[in-house]
Amino acid sequence: MTEMVPLLFRLSSKKIVIIGGGKIAFRKAKTFVKSGAAITIISPQIIEDFKEFPSITHINKRFEKDDIKEAHIVITATNDKEVNQFVKECTTDFQWFNDVSDQKNSDFHTPAVVRRGELIVSVSTSGKSPILSKKLKSELENYFDDHYVEIVKTYADDRKKPGIE
């Protein structure tokens, strides 16, 4: 069995295309909104919540292959599994793909995340139970209270710079 690998990515120069404009597309878009990546939604309809993020580009259309040709990351979040499958078929080996309706079809997952300043704690069940991830996140939110914003700053200030005695 192969295992998933947790990584942190700097995405400020990357292009993310999300197919679908419902509440799950919105939740996935929100994950990336502060990353600096250019986010585009391809969908004939989008929910009002997207107004909260004017930096997100909306293209009002049904998905076609050319919509993802420049994307680094492709997320398909429609309510039509056949469309989601078609999007996958349109990706290349050099693109990172996530199908919100089928974890086995995805190159990556979005974990549940707790942030306290620069501290990032994330939980995944390797796609097996998102509800459990959500539950554990809520427990971790209590454990990692707001003091951790300052704790990380203090540790960072105390850290010796690499190469300096």
Ligand SMILES: C[C@@]1(CC(=O)O)C2=NC(=C\c3[nH]c(c(CCC(=O)O)c3CC(=O)O)Cc3[nH]c(c(CC(=O)O)c3CCC(=O)O)/C=C3\N/C(=C\2)[C@@H](CCC(=O)O)[C@]3(C)CC(=O)O)/[C@H]1CCC(=O)O
């Ligand atoms: C953690 C969280 C982060 C986030 O979304 O940001 C997240 N899902 C959340 C909630 C949630 N998801 C679902 C429900 C309904 C109940 C249920 O079905 O269990 C609820 C509960 C709710 O909404 O309350 C349904 C669901 N989810 C996936 C599938 C497809 C499949 O399993 O194949 C289906 C069935 C879809 C269908 O019916 O077709 C797949 C994925 N969901 C993931 C993440 C990735 C794996 C995470 C891990 O490794 O644990 C992965 C693989 C890919 C991805 O989406 O990135 C977020 C909670 C965060 C928070 O609240 O803080």
Ligand SMILES: NC(=O)c1ccc[n+]([C@@H]2O[C@H](COP(=O)([O-])OP(=O)(O)OC[C@H]3O[C@@H](n4cnc5c(N)ncnc54)[C@H](O)[C@@H]3O)[C@@H](O)[C@H]2O)c1
């Ligand atoms: N990964 C997760 O966390 C998670 C959680 C719950 C549900 N889901 C899955 O996510 C799917 C979407 O859920 P939702 O609540 O956002 O659905 P929704 O019905 O609110 O939204 C679906 C969106 O897809 C768009 N769409 C449909 N056909 C399209 C096409 N050909 N091209 C472009 N856009 C198209 C619609 O216009 C709409 O905006 C569900 O069907 C379910 O499989 C995933």
